[in-house]
Amino acid sequence: MAESYGVQGPDKVTYYAQVAASDAGRGYKRQVLEALDLRPGQTVLDVGCGPGTDLPGMADAVTASGVVIGVDLEPSMVGQARRRVADRPWVEVREGDAHALPVPPQSVDRARADRMVQHVADPAAVFAEFRRVLRPGGVACVAEPDWDSLVVDPGDLETNRAFNRFVCATMVRNATVGRQAARLAQQAGLEVLDVITSAPVFRDFALADRILGLSRNTERAIRADQLDRETGTRWLAEIAAGPFLASTLVFLTVVRRPA
Known part of the structure; x- marks a missing residue:
């Protein structure tokens, strides 16, 4: 991921793989698939x-009688995805923007977005695109975290809140879109x-640090003068010493295009 405040983010492919492999990631992703109720033959x-x-x-859920279309904005991600599904010819990966999906109107039975809307320029436009491409x-x-809900123990509560404020104001474009998704969907005619709601719990500091960005975003907050170095350093030392717990809400908003 890109450098910010002189702190390099993790490699995207590695980061996505870590999320998917974690207990927290597997749990909410399973809920997404259950909500979609994928069947053979669907698009x-x-x-x-x-x-x-x-x-x-x-x-595998829709089988070779169905179609799966993956869309991503970044050519490098599209290339990785195409290689991953090369043995499944009923999967097509397209380069495209979530604000203007390269998919015909009313052409898909099921759709999902996993932790993507938090990064887009116009969340409302993305929901409008869902309405356009879904069949009646x-x-x-749509699965989105709410970064303002991050709770960490042990450690000073006010520092936890200052960390959340920094991440929401600076690091994530639409940091609370999870709580907004139902309203945005309704406004789009869905x-x-x-x-x-899913609340994945992390009890291993090292894993939480990689996925939630505790150390790297604390350092960024310090460099941005949103935390003083002594306070930030002490908070990280306390939570790393453990016993440790962290959790944040993930909203899974299930919508339907009216018939």
Whole structure:
């Protein structure tokens, strides 16, 4: 990921793989697939598919009688995803923008976006695109974290809050879009079927540090003068010493295009 405040982010492919392999990642991703209720013969769209980590599972669910379309903005991610699903010819990966999906109107039965809407320029436009591409009665599931809900123990509560404020204001474009997704869907003309919350719990500091960016974003907050170095350093030392716990809400918003 890109450098920010002189601190280099993790490699994207490695990061996505770590999320998918973690207990926390597997848990909410399983909920997304359950909400979509994929069946053989369906056409499924994965918006912001990244390196294609989840495409094989969707492909196996719809079988060779169905179609899976992955879309990502970054050519490097598209290349990775195509290589990952090369043995499944019913999967197609396209380069494209979530604001203007390279998919015909009313052409997909199921769609999903996993931790993607938090990064886009216009979340409302993305929901409008879901409505455009879904067939009448088609279902989509949007999974987004709410970074303002991050809780960490042990450590000073005010420092935890200052960390959250920095991440929400500076590091993530739409840091609280998870809580907004149902409203945005309704405004786009979609029917909200359900809003499910998942609260993945991390008890291993090293894993949480890699996925939640505790050390790197604390250093960024210090360099941005949002935390003083002594406070930030002490907070990291306390939570690293453990016993440790961290959790944040993930909203899974399940919507349907009206018939």
